[in-house]
Amino acid sequence: MNAIDFGLGALEQDMWRVVFLMTRIGAALLAAPFFGATSVPMAVRVSITGALAIFVATWMPEVQTPEAILSLEGLLAIAGEVVIGLALGFVLQLAFAAPTIAAELIGGGMGMSMAVSQDAMGGGTTTSFGQYFVIVLTLIFLSTGAHLHWVALVAESYSAFPPGQTWLGAERFAAIAGFASFMFETAIRIALPVTLILLLVQVITGILSRSAPSLNLFALGLPAGVLAGMAALIISAPLIYDQFAGLVADALDQTESVIVR
Template structure:
């Protein structure tokens, strides 16, 4: 008997309680939290992983449903799940920042469309980088690593003692600067060439004021940017792998300790 005479199977209540942390992670995490992933799929995955957690850990849910302790326990579980997904989402924001830098220098800043991954408008180049990062994340079994961290999180922070400390919350906030650093480093090869091109175009415009700068500079920036992307993308892909590893390691260290 739980709460006000509500007869609920204890195993079902334990499964629902476990699914709170898992579902919150899937809401905030990349790939799982995309708009293209139906809610039914997320709930089904949460339930399947919840069965694994119950089989590996003896979870004791709160005794009553309508109680202050239960509300606080559910909020703590949701906080841990959101932190697990949010830290990884910060790392996935780096390609979008890099696309803003490169696209602005190439003259593609106006080329934007609705991203089917998150349902928001983003640069076309940013969508390309995000898709590549997602494919690399799946090829590295990052989704399986995230599920493994979810299951192990019940060893580090069992239900009832899952509140994140101030140090961990501050570390998660400071990790937001990594997205800007990684985005800048990711855009550095192409951005440096475009910067050199802009310097050359500026010198030409000073030497020949009658020359139409827009008729020369914009096509040259676009052509040099496309060639630089084609040449430098293998190195950019290697750094995307580093971004994924850093994101997974930060998720484990900042949230799980």
């Protein structure tokens, strides 16, 4: 299977097979949220990837790997494995991006865009509401067992796309791009109740400032916007959580559609 021979016989063949299986699984975990978060140590990622690869090698012995990994055929097979893994993880990443976009809209309407914090998932910065939404979505993702379902879909992808037959096709890439538009639509639905209330508060504040010019618009509008936004978030919390649960289900359905021939 490999030009390099360590003299370990059948054990070496199994080792190279596990290493090959780790490429797709590792790429999927790297592109996916939560699993590929910057706060997760590299040793933990490699350990999880290796454990899943061993399980896949045990559960799916029919998966054939290239005879020589370091050959041209083997390198092309590795590139295809990486593409499949990145596609499966990217779909899940799009789902986790929707709450962040919604939080940007809400924070901008409340005048709290300046309140940013470190993003443990992506490594950049995000608003405080964005961090809160991502934590809530992650808890829903874990509590519903969606992470196990997603890992199972990654394992099932070996049956749908065996090594060497990993070309997704233009229609699947178009479907993944279409899911990005669904992400923006979901973000608007999440932020719509709060932004409507904030718009109403701003209109009322503008009317008061016109009727009583002596009032300080900034001293009145900013606290009113923050209080109204917090109240709107509390009132619309059940609706937002339902949107998050639906988003997780849609992300799994979209991931499954990628591997279904």
